[in-house]
Amino acid sequence: MTAMTKDKSQHFCSTVKCQCLVLLLTAGCVAAAVCVALLSTAVRGRMPPDMEWWQTTIIYQIYPRSFMDSNNDGIGDIRGIISKLDHFTYLNVKAIWISPVYESPMKDFGYDISNFTNVSPIFGNLTDMANLTEEAHKRGLKVILDFVPNHSSNLHMWFNESVKRTPRYKDYYVWRDGIAGPNGTHSPPNNWLSVFKNSAWEWNEERKQYYYHAFLKEQPDLNYRNPALVEEMQNALRFWLERGVDGFRIDALPYLFEVTNTSWNEPKSNRTDLDPTQYDYLTHPYTQNLMDDMYKVLAGWRDVLDEYENLDEKRRFMVVEAYTKTTAEKIAWYKSAADMPFYFGLLNINKACGGSCIRDIVDEAYKDLPANAWANFVFGNHDNRRVSTKKGPEFVNALNMLLLTLKGTPTTYYGEEIGMLDVNITYNQSVDPQGKVYNESVFLKYSRDPERSPMQWSNDTMAGFTNSTTSWLPVGSNYRTINVETEKDAEGFSTIKLYRTLAKLREEPPFRYGLFKTAVVNNNTYSYLRHAFDFPQYLIAINFGSSTDTSDYTKAPVNAERGVVVANTGNVNATYNVNSNVDLSRITLNSAEGLVIKIINAP
The missing domain is CATH 2.60.40.1180 (Golgi alpha-mannosidase II)
Structure with a gap:
């Protein structure tokens, strides 16, 4: 078989139903002739493969605090997003992923959720969310929400009731007794560490037990070994699906389960560049990627999405944040109930990467x-430095x-279409809890603030992000030249114009499939x-x-x-x-x- 014939055969296999082969072998002349015509069309490429909407679009991540401020408090909000939906029509982007807008005390800026079925007043309300979905759909835009299943806020009603040992909620979280010491003292059950540094166990005086938190102490982990909790989170998905959401990005999925035997300490990683309080000082076989357990929960979420797909035959999308380390893990995630795991390889690009x-x-x-x-590709997100900074601004295009x-x-992180760079943040300006647990000399190594600065819309004061004189993070100093309005109005070439050209080119069959x-x-x-x-x-x-x-x-x-x-x-x-x-x-x-x-x- 020649290379060209082999390629055509592969293309044919992906576009023509196998039944046609049977027809050719068994049917009469007329039916066979019809099938031959179909085969000829398929080989020529005139019969594109069936593709889901999420395979044919760019996904654009919106970090809502930083996208657009509508009420001049210096913080982006839902109405701000609505006001900028035509930006995506211009770009030829047809799906937006919105980082959390749920009710939250904002200890981790929305990833500490106190109510999974409501909106934080900082961002708006449920009516605003309904308007956002409606207006997006009018423009042919799909709406993907961040779903944060691993933990809640410690101010969530569930946690308050769990502390009280209220029967329904008693085991909604991961509680353990401490290790008894002399004179009535106690210590955490094991050596497990938080991603945000120090012990992952926090003592609760009222309940007289420790609770586990993979992230902040204000983010207690939910207990997915409790069927009632599993059902609660499925109902949270239903709540948003009822309101027209088209899919979910699942946050921090590898942390969903821990082993039940909390007498097991996690082994050291033998990294000499870290101190014993830092997360990667240990390896995490007992608190990460317990795949069999995760698959069961993930399959339940897919069942929920399928309930709605069966009603209107519209695919509901699910992508998971799963940092795979081996080929086997990657294959396992692709074979799970998710449509795909994010591939984060391009996050590792640096100046030396040729x-x-x-x-x-x-x-x-x-x-x-x-x-x-x-496959899928992503350069950056709210947790990683902008690729324009890592590789160099000259490489943006x-x-x-x-x-x-x-x-x-x-997947495009907001601002990549105009070449936004990380902002320079001082220790006093920093607000990210991941960076603030470190001292001033090293905090920038861990802070996520630089990549979360306000979107640069124009060369007006505050980059057109807000009419306030201040914003929750500083606006980039280069906003007068790097902004949407200036780049759209440029007489010749600009970064946003190239982005738009390429986004339209993706509609062509060679790039689509x-x-x-x-x-x-x-x-x-x-x-x-x-x-x-x-x-x-x-x-x-x-x-x-x-x-x-x-x-x-x-x-x-x-x-x-x-x-x-x-x-x-x-x-x-x-x-x-x-x-x-x-x-x-x-x-x-x-x-x-x-x-x-x-x-x-x-x-």
Whole structure:
């Protein structure tokens, strides 16, 4: 079988029902002729595979505190999001993921929830949420909510009742006796550590027991070995599905279960760069990724989503935050009830990561995917430094070109479409509890504040984020040049215009569902081909290194001599202007330059 025939066979298998083969073998001439016509169409690529909505769109993460402030208190809110929904229409983004807006005392800025079925007054109310969903759907936008199942706030009614040992709520949380010491003293049940440093056990004087908290002491872990609690959280999903939500991003899923035998201490990691109070001083076999237990709960959540899908035949999406460390873990997550786990490999990009480095990260995403699994890519989020800071601001356009042309669902963190950078935060300005547990000399290593600064909408005061004179975090100092309005109004090239061009290009079959093949790769350049049969082929070539690279792209898999530039990163010479006809035998790219080229004489 030739390479081309093999590719066509693979494409055919993904687009044509197996029953057609049976028909060809058993039916009469007329039926067989009809089937042959269908097969011919499929091989040519005119019959695209069935795809779910979450496979065909960019997912855009909104951190609501920082997106848009409508009431001038310096904090973003739901009405602010509503006011900016047309931004996504402009970008050609069709799904938004909203970080928590639930009722919360805000010890961890919304990830400490005191009511899973209400909205924090800081962000608005349930009517505002209903309006957001309605207005989003009018624009063809799907709405994905953050679901935070691992823990609640210690101010949640459930926890207060659990402290009192009220029968229904007594075991909603993970309670244990301490280890008795001399003179009536006691110590935690074991050496387990919190992600936010120090012991993961907190003494409650009223109940006379310790409770477990993987994160802040104000975030007690819920007990999923209690069927009543499991049902409560399923009902929380139903509450939001009844209100039109299209899916959920599941937060911190690997922490959902702990072993029941709390006499087991977790082993040391043997890292000499950490002190014994830091989370990674230990490994976590007893408090992370208890897969069998998690799968059962996850399957229950999928059943809830399917209840609503069965009513209207509209897919409800579920993506999980699961930092996989092995291929086996990745496969296991893809085979779970979730649609996909986030792939976080690209979070590791840094200044030294060139073409070969990027290739290895991307290949890992595609490696060993189970049948029918769908890849995804993400550069950053509310817990990680912006990729524009990690790799360098000069690479912003190159990075967006990569994200939006790979095969799989891309997730954009707010501000990436305009090239926002981390902000400089002083210790006195810092509000993130993860950073504040450390002293001033090292807090920035752990703080998540720099990547959470307000969205830069315009060059007006406070970047158009608020009419207040202050905001919950400082606005980036570069907002006068890096902002939505200025970039949209630019006469020539801009970062947001490139983003929009690439987002529209993703609608084309080669990018929507076409094959992906690696082309030239070296320490500087990473390139690949996207194509679907009987549609134009596209070459993407990007220089992620520090020096100039000249390469020949005429050999396999491109097998062509010439092409036409359809997009560039804006920093290229005139030879590679959009619509320029280029010689593929000699493409020269300087550092941070990238091209999308339509092949014009492929075989």
